[in-house]
Amino acid sequence: MKKTWFTHDPVNTDTANELLSRYAARNIQAQKTLAADPRFWLVSALLPEGNREPRRDTTYEHKCWA
Template sequence: MRQTWFTHDPVDTDTANELLSRYAARNIQTQKTLATDPRLWLVSALLPEGNREPRRDTTYEHKCWV
């Protein structure tokens, strides 16, 4: 299965450490780098890609409107 890097939005130190621990519990390769704002961190995780496109959400669609 193909894997690509997913990067979270800049987060504070506590949130970054929590993300790293959750990914480590699932044995997912991660890296933490300093963002352009020195108070924030970027957390990246190497995640598997799905084989198919995501399904369209039809929760609020009614048959007579389509």
Template sequence: MRMTWFHHLNLTTEEATQLITAYQSRNVKTQRTLSADPRLWVVSALLPEYASEPKGRSQYQQRIWQ
């Protein structure tokens, strides 16, 4: 499984701290860097990349929708 960096752009200090706390509780490697605007942050998380998109549960799909 390939791991890639996912970037959350232009977050305030409070939002960045909350996001990093949530990722670290799931043992995800994170980085916080200062954005071009010195009031905002960019949070990067190293997440797994899958070959295909996850499929939704079939119990929520009606046959008429297909």
């Protein structure tokens, strides 16, 4: 299965450490790098990529609005 890097939005130190521990518990390779703003961190994880595109959300669609 193909894997790609997913990068979270900049987060503070506590959130970054929590994300890293959650990824480590699931045996997923993750890394933490300093963002452009030195108060925040970027957390990246190597996640499996799906074979198909995600389905379109039809929650608020109705036939008469189409």
